[in-house]
Amino acid sequence: MEIAIIAHDGKKKEMVNFLIKHLEKLNRTDIKLIATGTTGTKAEELGLTVKRLLSGPHGGDAQIASRVAEGKTQMVFFFRDPLNAHPHEPDIMMLMRQCDVHNIPLASNSSTAELLIKSL
Numbered sequence: 001m002e003i004a005i006i007a008h009d010g011k012k013k014e015m016v017n018f019l020i021k022h023l024e025k026l027n028r029t030d031i032k033l034i035a036t037g038t039t040g041t042k043a044e045e046l047g048l049t050v051k052r053l054l055s056g057p058h059g060g061d062a063q064i065a066s067r068v069a070e071g072k073t074q075m076v077f078f079f080r081d082p083l084n085a086h087p088h089e090p091d092i093m094m095l096m097r098q099c100d101v102h103n104i105p106l107a108s109n110s111s112t113a114e115l116l117i118k119s120l
């Protein structure tokens, strides 16, 4: 299954900690990771194999939204920073909307992510 990982800058540390905690599970051969650019680089630094898309502000969220719409991505871990403004807010909304349109599980914070990853 394809899983997307995305974290805003204010949540990157939290995402790295989450990835470290679940490294073994995320390394499974039946799991394919995709990520926005900078988040993907962080995951690669941990030794994970990740298909890196564009950075969020440059269209990465939109690319992932498109994969959700096409039925390619089955789960999304998106650690959002609600305390800062983002120039690509429309893309962020589009990704979340596409998850809802296609009934794709989306964890927008680490607590939900912990629950969701238990399902894998």
Ligand SMILES: O=C(CO)COP(=O)(O)O
Pocket (backbone or CB within 6 Å): 006, 007, 008, 009, 035, 036, 037, 038, 039, 040, 054, 055, 056, 057, 060, 061, 092
């Ligand atoms: O902006 C993002 C999500 O909206 C994340 O993008 P990066 O992983 O490239 O920082």
